[in-house]
Amino acid sequence: MENIAITQEVKPPNTSKGPVKWLQDNLFNTWYNTILTCLALVFLFFVFKGGLTWIFTQAEWEVIPANLQILMIGPYPIEQAWRIWIVLCTLFVLLGLSAGVWKGLVLRISAAIAIFGLILLLIPLDVVKNSEAEYAVLEFNFNIIYLIFLKRTWLLGGLVLFIVTFFLGRDKNVLKRWVIGGWVLSLPYTMMVLHGFGENSVSTTHWGGLFLTLVLAAAGITMCFPLGVLLALGRRSQLPAIKWVSTIYIETIRGVPLITLLIMGSVLFPIFMPGDLQLDKVLRAELALILFSAAYMAENVRGGLQAVPQGQVEAAQAVGLTYPKTMLFIVLPQALRAVIPAIVGQFISLFKDTSLVTIIGLLDLLGIARSVLANPTWQGRYIEVYLFVAAIYFVFCYAMSYVSQKIEADLGVGKH
Amino acid sequence: MRKIGFRLLVLALAFLMVLPLFADDHESILDKVKKRGKVVCGVHGGLPGFGFLGEDGKWSGFDADFGRAIAAAVLGDPDKVEFVPLNAAERFTALQTGEIDVLIRNTTWTLSRDAELSTDFAPPTFYDGQGFMLLKSLNITSIDQLAGASIGVTAGSTTELNLADTMRSLGIDFNPVVYEDIDTLYSSYDAGRVDAVTSDKSQLVARRKDLKKSDDHVILDVTISKEPLGPLTIHGDNKWNDAVSWVVYATFFAEEHKITQKNVKSLKTDNPEIKRFLGDSGEMGKKLGLPKDWAKQIIIAVGNYGEIFERNLTPIGLPRGVNKPWTQGGLLYAMPFR
Numbered sequence: 001m002e003n004i005a006i007t008q009e010v011k012p013p014n015t016s017k018g019p020v021k022w023l024q025d026n027l028f029n030t031w032y033n034t035i036l037t038c039l040a041l042v043f044l045f046f047v048f049k050g051g052l053t054w055i056f057t058q059a060e061w062e063v064i065p066a067n068l069q070i071l072m073i074g075p076y077p078i079e080q081a082w083r084i085w086i087v088l089c090t091l092f093v094l095l096g097l098s099a100g101v102w103k104g105l106v107l108r109i110s111a112a113i114a115i116f117g118l119i120l121l122l123i124p125l126d127v128v129k130n131s132e133a134e135y136a137v138l139e140f141n142f143n144i145i146y147l148i149f150l151k152r153t154w155l156l157g158g159l160v161l162f163i164v165t166f167f168l169g170r171d172k173n174v175l176k177r178w179v180i181g182g183w184v185l186s187l188p189y190t191m192m193v194l195h196g197f198g199e200n201s202v203s204t205t206h207w208g209g210l211f212l213t214l215v216l217a218a219a220g221i222t223m224c225f226p227l228g229v230l231l232a233l234g235r236r237s238q239l240p241a242i243k244w245v246s247t248i249y250i251e252t253i254r255g256v257p258l259i260t261l262l263i264m265g266s267v268l269f270p271i272f273m274p275g276d277l278q279l280d281k282v283l284r285a286e287l288a289l290i291l292f293s294a295a296y297m298a299e300n301v302r303g304g305l306q307a308v309p310q311g312q313v314e315a316a317q318a319v320g321l322t323y324p325k326t327m328l329f330i331v332l333p334q335a336l337r338a339v340i341p342a343i344v345g346q347f348i349s350l351f352k353d354t355s356l357v358t359i360i361g362l363l364d365l366l367g368i369a370r371s372v373l374a375n376p377t378w379q380g381r382y383i384e385v386y387l388f389v390a391a392i393y394f395v396f397c398y399a400m401s402y403v404s405q406k407i408e409a410d411l412g413v414g415k416h
Numbered sequence: 417m418r419k420i421g422f423r424l425l426v427l428a429l430a431f432l433m434v435l436p437l438f439a440d441d442h443e444s445i446l447d448k449v450k451k452r453g454k455v456v457c458g459v460h461g462g463l464p465g466f467g468f469l470g471e472d473g474k475w476s477g478f479d480a481d482f483g484r485a486i487a488a489a490v491l492g493d494p495d496k497v498e499f500v501p502l503n504a505a506e507r508f509t510a511l512q513t514g515e516i517d518v519l520i521r522n523t524t525w526t527l528s529r530d531a532e533l534s535t536d537f538a539p540p541t542f543y544d545g546q547g548f549m550l551l552k553s554l555n556i557t558s559i560d561q562l563a564g565a566s567i568g569v570t571a572g573s574t575t576e577l578n579l580a581d582t583m584r585s586l587g588i589d590f591n592p593v594v595y596e597d598i599d600t601l602y603s604s605y606d607a608g609r610v611d612a613v614t615s616d617k618s619q620l621v622a623r624r625k626d627l628k629k630s631d632d633h634v635i636l637d638v639t640i641s642k643e644p645l646g647p648l649t650i651h652g653d654n655k656w657n658d659a660v661s662w663v664v665y666a667t668f669f670a671e672e673h674k675i676t677q678k679n680v681k682s683l684k685t686d687n688p689e690i691k692r693f694l695g696d697s698g699e700m701g702k703k704l705g706l707p708k709d710w711a712k713q714i715i716i717a718v719g720n721y722g723e724i725f726e727r728n729l730t731p732i733g734l735p736r737g738v739n740k741p742w743t744q745g746g747l748l749y750a751m752p753f754r
Contacts, residue, residue: 075469
């Protein structure tokens with residue numbers, strides 16, 4: 001019997017980790033890479049030095065706290081601002097309940113939003129005005145901190161509500177149906193509270209700032225998704241009428257730039273309508289955004305539908321499921337899961353597209369920024385104002401992207 | 417039976433569809449405004465000095481103040497006005513469809529706009545005109561000296577047309593540099609990529625403040641176009657147009673006769689015209705369909721023309737120029753209050 005060496009000494013692969021190892025492997029592995037790294041570092045140093053020096057020493061940031069109110073809510077009357085806070089608190093309640101009921105991913109996302117709220121609570125952006133209407137230099141004394149907290153009682157209240165409702169909703173499966181119902185009703189509820197009735201109602205000509213941007217984006221996202229799914233299903237339908245209507249719709253809308261739709265909504269549409277039947281200006285812009293995004297959403301969803309094997313549908317039919325049930329429980333869950341990145345990408349681009357409403361004279365965040373720059377007091381503060389606006393857009397877009405990554409990881413997209 | 421019901425339904429729907437055609441549209445906007453209790457005024461969403469959102473969320477600027485003056489005259493309260501920011505394309509549509517009652521948004525009074533669009537103009541509140549800005553060090557004082565210069569202008573505007581027309585009629589060779597965007601135009605000029613820049617003088621003045629060394633730049637004394645800017649109302653509503661026009665005249669009149677926000681309440685006078693103006697005698701307000709003290713309310717709310725100008729346009733560095741009372745050699749001429 002031959003003696004077979006059953007063991008052979010193999011050097012284990014070098015698995016040492018850590019920043020030093022990573023640097024060695026990726027930035028300094030060859031002499032030319034070392035040179036490139038050094039050059040890039042020098043370049044970055046000068047870019048950052050210029051940028052940071054400007055941000056911290058040359059920029060005149062007082063334009064932001066002075067105009068914070070209009071950047072956030074535009075010409076919305078400040079004595080009616082409680083409406084916005086009520087809506088925010090309601091959302092926190094819904095978030096808290098959802099976090100408690102579903103836990104897991106929902107809890108992590110809600111917690112992230114709550115932590116973001118907490119950070120906002122602590123950022124002392126709204127510098128206190130002194131009697132000469134000049135802006136006091138920031139000093140970390142208790143008085144200012146107290147005043148800032150006073151202004152933010154609402155936000156604090158919202159966060160407290162979030163925590164309370166989280167514990168209330170914990171492990172109560174009965175609540176699931178109610179919470180879903182709450183989310184479905186939240187959009188019309190929000191609009192009603194924000195607009196109000198009777199004498200104290202706030203017409204949409206007073207809506208503006210980040211608030212308008214968020215309303216446009218939130219309503220756009222929640223409405224364009226179901227519409228897009230329906231259009232995608234319609235395009236794959238066996239019924240020629242539905243199929244052709246959906247196809248023509250999608251192709252027509254995709255063949256037209258968003259700005260054309262917005263201008264049509266704001267300039268042409270009112271001319272077609274009879275005198276007394278005028279639609280609200282914000283509503284017209286919102287409709288244009290929804291109709292536009294729905295066409296793109298439909299194509300994203302259709303991509304997902306094509307990825308679902310035909311066998312799934314056949315199997316569903318074999319066990320006797322109706323068409324709606326087949327779609328709702330078999331096909332769509334698989335299809336949507338496959339195209340989460342594309343769908344979230346569409347949401348993010350819709351969020352940024354809301355800034356186009358500036359062109360039809362609505363004062364969203366960007367429109368307000370331009371209005372601030374037209375104020376003789378703050379003329380020439382372009383870079384400060386636009387940087388601030390860009391930072392806000394980035395925070396929201398990145399948040400959406402982050403949530404989508406978490407959902408993907410949770411569903412194991414791309415892994416199994 | 418079912419068929420008859422269906423026919424009735426169709427008839428009813430058809431009736432509903434033609435109903436708007438019979439709607440009574442002859443009610444003047446003046447009456448609508450009184451009923452509604454507020455004036456809806458279209459303004460520019462962000463034009464330095466003329467219309468912008470103040471830090472407190474209230475609209476400010478020269479145009480916005482005239483909107484307040486109308487509210488003060490018609491409703492006795494300058495705050496009973498709702499401002500709607502509009503862009504250049506939709507401003508006339510908004511007026512035609514009744515979304516706004518009056519448009520005060522830097523709109524030049526031209527023949528085409530008066531005749532073709534269904535709009536009527538009220539007296540201009542600001543006489544603007546196209547001018548040139550360039551470096552002081554070039555020592556240029558007249559257009560002739562601009563021969564061979566590169567001149568920056570925004571694309572597709574009447575400004576571009578005016579420039580070409582003027583230069584052609586004077587036989588001057590020049591090099592137009594056309595920009596799509598206003599901000600790019602001025603940053604290029606600031607960087608020295610064009611010798612001069614042309615636009616409405618109010619814009620040149622406002623933009624000069626943003627240049628790196630604003631004192632090194634000069635605005636030429638010549639004006640190559642007329643840009644009378646004023647309020648607009650919908651075509652055919654004479655009652656409303658009269659009210660808006662006389663609100664403008666009232667601000668002119670007050671400056672002419674030195675009636676100011678401060679002295680209007682305690683003013684004692686024997687001048688019969690001023691008495692009529694203040695509503696102490698005569699029935700000027702009634703004739704216009706306005707309250708007796710309508711003009712007084714305007715002055716209490718926003719002051720006379722000079723005060724409105726100094727509050728909004730002097731801070732951005734605009735000189736009065738021709739926007740002075742006719743008694744001082746300007747163009748502001750109030751029709752007589754009698």
